[in-house]
Amino acid sequence: MSLNPKQLEAVNHIEGPLLVLAGAGSGKTRVVTHRIAHLIKLGTPASEILAVTFTNKAAGEMKHRVQELTSAKVMCLTFHSLGARILREKITSLGYSKDFTIYDEEDTNKLVKECLLQLQIKPEKGTIRSYKAAISSFKNDLIEPHQIDLDTLEDKKIYNVYQMYLEKLKRCNAVDFDDLLFLTVKLLKEDQAVRDELQSRWQFLLVDEYQDTNTSQYELTKLLSQKHQNLFVVGDPDQSIYSWRGAQFQNILNFDKDYPNAKIINLEQNYRSTNTILKASNAVIQNNEKRYEKNLWSELGDGEKIKLISLEDEKMEAKYVVSKILTHQKLNGIPLDQSVIFYRTNAQSRAFEDELLSKNVPYVVIGGLSFYQRREIKDALAFLKVIYSNSDLIAFLRTINLPKRGLGQKTLEKLTKASQEHRTGILSFCIDLTNDPQNKLLSARQKAGLCDYVQKILSLRTRVSILSLSQLLDEALMEMGYYDYLKLDQESYEDRKENLDQLIAKAAEFESNSLEQFLEEISLKSSADTSTNTPSVNLMTLHHGKGLEFPLVFITGLEEELFPHARSKYDPESLEEERRLFYVGMTRAKLLLYITSTQSRYLFGSYKWMCPSRFLREIPQEFLEETGLHTQTEHSGDFLPGDRVVHKDFGVGMVQKGYETSMGKTYEVYFDEDNSTKTLVAKYAKLVPYKPSDFSLS
Numbered sequence: 001m002s003l004n005p006k007q008l009e010a011v012n013h014i015e016g017p018l019l020v021l022a023g024a025g026s027g028k029t030r031v032v033t034h035r036i037a038h039l040i041k042l043g044t045p046a047s048e049i050l051a052v053t054f055t056n057k058a059a060g061e062m063k064h065r066v067q068e069l070t071s072a073k074v075m076c077l078t079f080h081s082l083g084a085r086i087l088r089e090k091i092t093s094l095g096y097s098k099d100f101t102i103y104d105e106e107d108t109n110k111l112v113k114e115c116l117l118q119l120q121i122k123p124e125k126g127t128i129r130s131y132k133a134a135i136s137s138f139k140n141d142l143i144e145p146h147q148i149d150l151d152t153l154e155d156k157k158i159y160n161v162y163q164m165y166l167e168k169l170k171r172c173n174a175v176d177f178d179d180l181l182f183l184t185v186k187l188l189k190e191d192q193a194v195r196d197e198l199q200s201r202w203q204f205l206l207v208d209e210y211q212d213t214n215t216s217q218y219e220l221t222k223l224l225s226q227k228h229q230n231l232f233v234v235g236d237p238d239q240s241i242y243s244w245r246g247a248q249f250q251n252i253l254n255f256d257k258d259y260p261n262a263k264i265i266n267l268e269q270n271y272r273s274t275n276t277i278l279k280a281s282n283a284v285i286q287n288n289e290k291r292y293e294k295n296l297w298s299e300l301g302d303g304e305k306i307k308l309i310s311l312e313d314e315k316m317e318a319k320y321v322v323s324k325i326l327t328h329q330k331l332n333g334i335p336l337d338q339s340v341i342f343y344r345t346n347a348q349s350r351a352f353e354d355e356l357l358s359k360n361v362p363y364v365v366i367g368g369l370s371f372y373q374r375r376e377i378k379d380a381l382a383f384l385k386v387i388y389s390n391s392d393l394i395a396f397l398r399t400i401n402l403p404k405r406g407l408g409q410k411t412l413e414k415l416t417k418a419s420q421e422h423r424t425g426i427l428s429f430c431i432d433l434t435n436d437p438q439n440k441l442l443s444a445r446q447k448a449g450l451c452d453y454v455q456k457i458l459s460l461r462t463r464v465s466i467l468s469l470s471q472l473l474d475e476a477l478m479e480m481g482y483y484d485y486l487k488l489d490q491e492s493y494e495d496r497k498e499n500l501d502q503l504i505a506k507a508a509e510f511e512s513n514s515l516e517q518f519l520e521e522i523s524l525k526s527s528a529d530t531s532t533n534t535p536s537v538n539l540m541t542l543h544h545g546k547g548l549e550f551p552l553v554f555i556t557g558l559e560e561e562l563f564p565h566a567r568s569k570y571d572p573e574s575l576e577e578e579r580r581l582f583y584v585g586m587t588r589a590k591l592l593l594y595i596t597s598t599q600s601r602y603l604f605g606s607y608k609w610m611c612p613s614r615f616l617r618e619i620p621q622e623f624l625e626e627t628g629l630h631t632q633t634e635h636s637g638d639f640l641p642g643d644r645v646v647h648k649d650f651g652v653g654m655v656q657k658g659y660e661t662s663m664g665k666t667y668e669v670y671f672d673e674d675n676s677t678k679t680l681v682a683k684y685a686k687l688v689p690y691k692p693s694d695f696s697l698s
Contacts, residue, residue: 274303
């Protein structure tokens with residue numbers, strides 16, 4: 001493929017700062033690599049060219065492409081790899097020796113823990129993580145302890161922790177991952193000789209994905225290019241979606257202010273998508289104020305209109321999406337691995353995974369664990385298993401210290417061995433042990449911890465026949481202290497709680513089944529092999545979609561408080577980032593784009609009526625094909641006592657009464673076939689009016 005005029009203009013630019021605004025699918029990597037090749041053909045030594053990006057994969061691909069074009073070996077590497085190289089060479093200026101070690105996550109956790117212990121701060125797991133995150137944030141913003149404004153700190157102890165952490169690192173002649181940039185910038189600022197040498201070494205600096213740079217990456221770029229000003233940056237502010245990682249898209253918006261003689265080139269020709277998809281995407285992103293104006297276009301034709309579908313709930317959404325994937329596979333020959341289901345939050349994967357598993361469709365969760373493999377889901381199910389069984393040792397060992405009850409590894413080994421010698425289930429043995437005042441197997445503190453656990457399990461057992469499965473699960477997590485345990489790590493709490501809410505929603509679908517049946521069903525799902533070598537449907541959050549493309553794309557959950565997320569509700573900047581995330585999702589589609597929303601959804605712990613996302617109103621009608629509401633039944637009204645209804649499993653019944661619960665409309669229905677009355681949540685029971693003509697005697 002030859003270069004188009006705008007690409008050629010960027011490639012042929014030699015001296016001075018240049019910003020290439022590379023729209024989605026506009027061939028930015030091609031431009032960067034051809035520009036490097038062009039410099040080499042003009043006689044620039046490969047050693048004077050430096051290309052920097054964010055991932056090892058992107059750096060490797062860039063290096064490979066340059067070698068194919070020129071046979072030259074140009075330094076293409078990540079920001080952190082660049083920092084490590086500079087420090088290995090020059091770190092003695094900062095008082096370290098060149099044989100410094102780079103601490104990994106485990107090492108830094110231990111070091112933070114040491115600081116907390118020394119400062120007499122209780123080193124809980126969540127506390128360690130929060131202090132470590134604060135230190136990382138300070139370093140990425142290039143803030144040293146003496147520069148911290150103590151008046152703005154909620155937790156004043158962070159100052160002491162940070163200072164001690166830095167001192168301990170230096171005494172160990174060690175650096176952490178953030179230091180690879182933090183110390184490199186410090187070195188360049190403080191040592192003019194080093195700065196002059198490095199600025200002269202690299203005459204041409206190229207930076208990819210410039211919209212994703214944080215403060216330290218921005219400063220490093222500025223310092224290295226200060227002398228020659230031959231800075232070539234490529235990026236797209238409309239695709240800046242990583243503010244939660246510290247990315248500051250203002251860096252790209254302010255490029256012409258930082259470099260007043262900068263040239264700006266727009267790459268607007270897209271080689272990926274149809275014009276309908278691009279025009280719709282352009283219309284959406286134009287609602288953002290903080291951006292450079294550009295309009296993507298394509299020579300691939302208009303293509304099909306975007307399909308906009310409203311579904312009854314998340315279960316129907318999953319059924320619809322999976323059926324469409326299978327239809328396109330059969331009728332249009334689109335392989336499963338060329339389709340993707342995008343969602344805003346990880347918790348949304350549950351409904352899609354359930355449906356794919358039920359249809360035996362292979363799938364892969366990109367950038368995350370499958371729903372039933374997530375830690376909090378396994379923990380929650382383990383609590384239910386202990387409630388159900390006296391003998392499930394694995395579930396007992398998994399849950400006994402959630403939260404901690406003073407029962408360490410050696411104590412648990414003693415309990416396990418003793419229960420096996422007595423030939424009794426682990427929980428039965430523990431029940432007997434807590435009731436035996438003469439038993440000396442445990443200390444008083446350990447026995448108190450075990451008693452607490454056992455009594456709570458026994459209390460929950462008394463409610464198995466009284467509570468619905470969803471209520472039992474929720475009460476188990478609450479009473480066992482698991483929700484409070486998760487709150488110790490505030491950074492991950494919200495995501496984990498959303499996943500647990502989805503498991504509770506799953507339990508609500510099984511209200512008419514026993515605890516045993518529910519655990520069996522989930523065990524079958526969680527042990528299903530989805531990691532096959534066969535083509536598999538891709539599932540991922542929209543944040544993991546950047547840089548990818550698919551012929552068939554589904555963007556799901558377009559509802560207020562979900563997408564845009566509730567966290568962005570009162571923050572204009574966050575709302576603009578949510579819109580950029582939607583734009584990224586839309587521009588992943590090559591041929592077919594489906595956008596779904598639901599009327600109701602289990603969200604934040606309860607069933608909610610959902611409002612369509614504001615983003616849907618921003619897509620011009622001319623690019624949409626709306627297919628209306630897809631429901632499982634034609635019946636949308638309420639049933640009254642005395643109404644005859646049909647349930648797909650229980651047959652014909654009569655409504656006894658109806659009432660509202662936290663899960664929506666609920667009915668008590670007497671079924672003729674087994675002479676029983678069942679309590680059913682309308683949303684999941686899918687009751688339909690009884691029509692004698694629909695049934696015939698056999």
